[in-house]
Amino acid sequence: MSVSGPLGAGACLACKSSCSGFQPHSWRKNCVACGCSTANHAAPDGDAEDDRRMGRLLGDSPCSHLTAKVKGGGGLRVYKRNRMIVTNPVVSRKDPTFNTTTYDWAPAGLNQKLAMQYMELLPESQRPVSGTPGALQRRRHLLSQLPVYDQDPMKCQSLGSEDEVRLSA
Numbered sequence: 001m002s003v004s005g006p007l008g009a010g011a012c013l014a015c016k017s018s019c020s021g022f023q024p025h026s027w028r029k030n031c032v033a034c035g036c037s038t039a040n041h042a043a044p045d046g047d048a049e050d051d052r053r054m055g056r057l058l059g060d061s062p063c064s065h066l067t068a069k070v071k072g073g074g075g076l077r078v079y080k081r082n083r084m085i086v087t088n089p090v091v092s093r094k095d096p097t098f099n100t101t102t103y104d105w106a107p108a109g110l111n112q113k114l115a116m117q118y119m120e121l122l123p124e125s126q127r128p129v130s131g132t133p134g135a136l137q138r139r140r141h142l143l144s145q146l147p148v149y150d151q152d153p154m155k156c157q158s159l160g161s162e163d164e165v166r167l168s169a
Helices: 045-058 112-121 133-145 163-166
Strands: 068-069 076-081 084-089 097-103
Touching: 045 068, 045 076, 084 112
Parallel strands: none
Antiparallel strands: 068 076, 084 097
């Protein structure tokens, strides 16, 4: 039993301790170890890979301003992830402390005040706060809307010949 499969995904966020790491099923999008979906498994390099995929998708589109060229990447573009960190001071008796909230995603082009107003309109269970079910739900939605096999011919198992792989790239 390996700790992580070829996709580089880590332990299951749904099962937590019962799964030692993602082990891909031969034809399903599930883990052999725990039976959960690939979207439930934390990928150590998942954000970076997701940013590269989004960069490829948006690179030649009207939304290319949301991407940046990688230095020494030969024109490779990555998505500029719009994370937002909100720090609120908590006034106590003697020493001030800070309550920090990190959002995995925030609307692009908004200042922090407007972005916070947007987040407050979302139900609390759907807010993309790092490490919460809302952030996991957002990742699941992105994986279903932008499946890996639609952007990488090497991930598509139904291509029969090298010509089909070359044509789909």
